Amino acid sequence: xxxTDANTLDDYEEGTWxxxxxxxxxxxxxxxxxTKIGNMVQLSARFAINVIGTxxxxxxxxxxxxxTSPYPGSFAVSYFTGLATSIYSINIDSSSSTTALGFTALSxxxxxxxxxAIFTSATRVDFGGTYS
Numbered sequence: 141x142x143x144t145d146a147n148t149l150d151d152y153e154e155g156t157w158x159x160x161x162x163x164x165x166x167x168x169x170x171x172x173x174x175t176k177i178g179n180m181v182q183l184s185a186r187f188a189i190n191v192i193g194t195x196x197x198x199x200x201x202x203x204x205x206x207x208t209s210p211y212p213g214s215f216a217v218s219y220f221t222g223l224a225t226s227i228y229s230i231n232i233d234s235s236s237s238t239t240a241l242g243f244t245a246l247s248x249x250x251x252x253x254x255x256x257a258i259f260t261s262a263t264r265v266d267f268g269g270t271y272s
Contacts, residue, residue: 151178157204161259165195168264181205184268186219188251189261195233196258197224197257200241207234215241224260229253234271 157172172185180215189195207213215232226248241266243255253261259265 149177151184152160152176152214154158155204157183157185158202159187160202161187161189161192161195161199162201163195164191164193165226166190166193168189172202174260175244176205179208180270181272182268182270184266186264186266189259189262192259192261192263195259197259198243198255201239201242203234203239203241205229206237206238206239207271209272210235213271214266217267219264219266222260222262223258224253225256225258227258230258230265232267232269234269 146205153176155174157174159170168188168190170187172183174181174183213234215234217230220230227245228248229246231244231253234242243258245255245258246253247256
């Protein structure tokens with residue numbers, strides 16, 4: 141039960157979630173885990189798109205909680221392969237008040253981070269982060 145003492149931990153949860161690019165995409169695998177403590181959520185996930193179909197080429201949905209902070213959290217992509225374009229880096233924006241995570245990238249030809257189509261058939265991405 142919830143406590144009125146600010147120092148009592150009464151909001152802790154662990155679970156799984158399913159990252160998805162939506163549409164008609166099929167996957168080799170798609171799985172994630174999370175831990176929620178108070179308003180902070182730590183999550184990690186990995187997915188490998190078999191056929192992207194009508195799925196998004198830059199957004200993943202399904203995170204277990206929406207973002208409530210105006211700040212994007214802190215995420216890192218630990219592995220990627222089979223992307224739709226050559227890139228130098230990938231960022232993840234979790235500031236949305238939906239369950240979506242927006243993926244942006246610095247393409248090989250680009251000079252700044254931006255919205256780039258990165259997911260396609262045979263894409264694999266592993267990532268994790270913390271947000272509130």
